[in-house]
Amino acid sequence: MHLDISFQMLTNNETKLINSLVKKKFRQKYNKFIVEGVKIIGELRNGPVKIHKIFSTDPSVFPDENLIELISENELKKISQLVQPNTVLALCEIPDEKPIQTEGLILVLDDVRDPGNLGTIIRMADWFGIEQILCSNETVDLYNPKVIQATMGSFLRVQINYTDLNEFFKNYKNPVLGTFMKGENIYETQIPKNAAIVLGNEANGISEELNSFMTDKISIPRFGKSQMTESLNVAMATAIILSQSASQNFKK
Structure with a gap:
């Protein structure tokens, strides 16, 4: 069966936002951070951190995820911070800090x-x-x-x-x-x-x-x-x- 897989182009705003998050001042400004890698993002999906969007080059990764956007390898290279980009990158919201505990x-x-x-x-x-x-x-x-x-x-x-x-x-x-x-x-x-x-x-x-x-x-x-x-x-x-x-x- 032929699957109709359509890859999206990153907008300039998305590219600029994600690349700006390398710097702390922009992470604080937008209250966002990025995560790369199938394993870590797989854990994120089941955790308390809010995910805004997942960008992936692989249609088979998280097929049930409605926040995923398929992009090409060249598009991923534009936003990845890795020398060898993984197949997936997530844009996430920085959660509030929990109160400091003094026991243990x-x-x-x-x-x-x-x-x-x-x-x-x-x-x-x-x-x-x-x-x-x-x-x-x-x-x-x-x-x-x-x-x-x-x-x-x-x-x-x-x-x-x-x-x-x-x-x-x-x-x-x-x-x-x-x-x-x-x-x-x-x-x-x-x-x-x-x-x-x-x-x-x-x-x-x-x-x-x-x-x-x-x-x-x-x-x-x-x-x-x-x-x-x-x-x-x-x-x-x-x-x-x-x-x-x-x-x-x-x-x-």
């Missing part, structure tokens, strides 16, 4: 700037069952396309909040564990179930103004003899710390 184990990111790091940290949090990440206002925006891509859909399952960390810690009553080059060995530290674990900027670590809020300083010891590796990537450090925390709870 939360991750706190102080001025983490690399989109790949934030996206990977969100995936780590999802993997290890961390339900909330609190970010400084200087931390890279969650809805940066590179962050969204790096999360592989985990941003849908981990609550992300942005706030002034100084103000937050003034009223925070649980232990605050800061990650430093010199601190208590993470493998000899008991990580509380109700606590904040703070990870700092890729180059400068935790800011001096937050130091006074740290109740404990923790460190991942170096086992190798080489001194060439000066520090761990912040996402790697997150994975090690969360794995150690999970190990402690598993043994109980």
Whole structure:
């Protein structure tokens, strides 16, 4: 049976809008962000995020989706932020932030700037069952396309909040564990179930103004003899710390 498949042309306004969302100021202006990839968008369709439109080069993707618009590969290249565009891109509405929770184990990111790091940290949090990440206002925006891509859909399952960390810690009553080059060995530290674990900027670590809020300083010891590796990537450090925390709870 012959299928009559008609591909649409993107309007200039659609192209300009979608490409402008690479920048935070336009994401905030239009309250929109983009998501690429069949897997992530498949999860989006079953989640709380509102989808405005889905652009796809493949008629067989989401055949029951009434928001889908078929476009050519050349049209997709005009709006994709990937070197090798996927077959599908969604234009979505940025949801309202949920209220910050103070109970449980939360991750706190102080001025983490690399989109790949934030996206990977969100995936780590999802993997290890961390339900909330609190970010400084200087931390890279969650809805940066590179962050969204790096999360592989985990941003849908981990609550992300942005706030002034100084103000937050003034009223925070649980232990605050800061990650430093010199601190208590993470493998000899008991990580509380109700606590904040703070990870700092890729180059400068935790800011001096937050130091006074740290109740404990923790460190991942170096086992190798080489001194060439000066520090761990912040996402790697997150994975090690969360794995150690999970190990402690598993043994109980």
